[in-house]
Amino acid sequence: MFKLSKLTFEFDKQNSDLISDFLTGIGSISVAEDFIDDSVSEICAYFPNFTDLNEIIYKIKSYVNFLESEYGDIHIGSFNIEEIDESKWQVWKDILKAVKVTDKIVIRPPWEKYESEDEQIVIEINPSMAFGTGHHESTCLCIEAAEQIILTDRVDSVLDVGCGSGILSIVAAKLGAKNVLAFDTDPISIDESNKNIEINGVKEDITTRCCEIKDTAGSFDLILANVYVEPLLSMREAIKSRLNKDGKVILSGFQDFREKELISGYEQTGFKLINKYVDGEWVSAVFSNS
Numbered sequence: 007m008f009k010l011s012k013l014t015f016e017f018d019k020q021n022s023d024l025i026s027d028f029l030t031g032i033g034s035i036s037v038a039e040d041f042i043d044d045s046v047s048e049i050c051a052y053f054p055n056f057t058d059l060n061e062i063i064y065k066i067k068s069y070v071n072f073l074e075s076e077y078g079d080i081h082i083g084s085f086n087i088e089e090i091d092e093s094k095w096q097v098w099k100d101i102l103k104a105v106k107v108t109d110k111i112v113i114r115p116p117w118e119k120y121e122s123e124d125e126q127i128v129i130e131i132n133p134s135m136a137f138g139t140g141h142h143e144s145t146c147l148c149i150e151a152a153e154q155i156i157l158t159d160r161v162d163s164v165l166d167v168g169c170g171s172g173i174l175s176i177v178a179a180k181l182g183a184k185n186v187l188a189f190d191t192d193p194i195s196i197d198e199s200n201k202n203i204e205i206n207g208v209k210e211d212i213t214t215r216c217c218e219i220k221d222t223a224g225s226f227d228l229i230l231a232n233v234y235v236e237p238l239l240s241m242r243e244a245i246k247s248r249l250n251k252d253g254k255v256i257l258s259g260f261q262d263f264r265e266k267e268l269i270s271g272y273e274q275t276g277f278k279l280i281n282k283y284v285d286g287e288w289v290s291a292v293f294s295n296s
Contacts, residue, residue, distance in 0.1 A: 010035065010090050011055045013062065016083030019047045021073060024261070027287070028069050030142050031234050031259055032062060033170075046081060052090075056194055059087055076263060104128075105140050107149045111177060113140030127180045130205050131173050132198065140173060147283040147290035148232045148258040149177050155228060155254055155292070156181040163187075165248060167219060167231035167241065172199030172212070174230045179208035186212040189222060219244045226250060232258040235268055242275045249295050254280070258290035265289050 017025050019041065026037045026049065034051040041047055053062065063085050074080050104114035112128045114120045122128045131140060140146065155161060156178060162185055166175040169188035178186050188203075190196055196216045203212050215222070219241050227250050231238055238257055245255060255277065260268055262284070269279055269291060278296030282289060 011053045011057060011059055012088040012090050013051045013053065013059060014086045014088070015049055015066075016042065016046050016081065017049045018081040019043075019045050021077065021080055022047045022049065023287075024073060025049060025066070025069070027143075027261065028066070028234075031144065032065055033057060046083075054194070055089060105146075107140055107146045108153055110153060111149055111180075113173065127177075129173070129176055129180065131171050131176075131202055132205075143285040143288035144232055144258045144260075144290065145173060147285055147288060148174060148230060148256055151256045151258075151281065151283050151290055151292050152177060152228070152230060153181060155256070156183060159227070159254070161227045163224070163226040163228070163250075165189075165222065165224075165226040165229045167229060167245070168195075168233045168237070169199050169214065170195050170232075172202045172214070174232060175199070175212050175214075176203060176206050176208055178228070178230070179211040180206070183228070184211050187215065187222060187224070187226070188212055189215040189217050189219070191216065191218055219248075222248065224248065225253070227253045229253065229255045231255070235260045235264045238268060239271045242272055242277075246275055246277065246295070251295055253295055255293045255295075256290060257293070258288075260289060261287045262289050263287075265291070 022039050029037050029051045034053055036052045038050040039047050070080055070082050104118045104120040106112050110127055112120055112126055113131055116132055120128050161183055164178045164183045164186040166188040169175055169190045172188055175186045175188040188199055193216045196214050199214050203209055225248055229245055229249055272293055277293035280294050281292035
């Protein structure tokens with residue numbers, strides 16, 4: 007039976023949306039919020055039980071330090087960890103439904119049926135083991151941008167940075183890319199990517215590797231990176247060295263208050279911002295190799 011770890015802590019109610027989105031971005035399967043009073047909420051985040059929660063807590067504390075530099079003091083309580091079994095999270099199956107990301111792309115979990123229309127591409131993703139279900143704004147924005155580029159430009163080779171569930175690689179392959187390399191530092195993510203790739207019938211088009219970007223070789227027409235700001239900035243030189251002369255990079259997984267920082271970092275590295283996609287506070291940026 008698959009088990010989860012539940013991480014619970016109090017947080018400043020006024021900024022609860024920011025921490026909820028951040029938790030989703032670092033691999034939480036689901037996040038719930040209960041109001042304690044007018045100023046404090048209880049945040050419950052669910053992670054696969056193989057997740058290193060000490061690392062998650064460190065990332066949360068670092069993120070809160072950053073928020074405090076922007077917004078002033080933020081209340082955060084102590085962390086409580088609880089292991090729960092599958093029977094206690096079946097309720098999430100009632101929440102995770104098929105999602106129409108674009109007119110062409112639909113993502114569905116295994117338990118949801120969806121009748122495709124016209125030339126729609128329906129992709130099945132198991133959301134229980136790795137980040138990337140198609141429900142989060144950052145993933146949807148990245149898919150929207152990738153669809154437009156792949157269908158407009160000549161895109162054969164794609165690098166998926168931090169592939170998670172493999173969703174972006176599968177989308178790229180379904181849209182016509184024939185040489186996709188998907189990598190992640192988490193072996194569990196690679197296992198899940200391989201399962202999703204096989205289920206969706208694109209095994210011949212996608213290669214997966216458990217490694218860091220420095221361990222990848224070759225150059226690519228399109229690079230996809232849906233992670234968070236710190237690794238996006240730290241990898242910008244490596245990303246540039248792997249991008250074809252006329253290639254494009256899609257960056258996602260960051261919020262609008264860090265947009266200027268990210269864009270500035272990439273422009274200083276020699277990239278040119280050519281497009282931007284926005285959904286609420288989430289942003290996806292498209293760069294060319296200027």
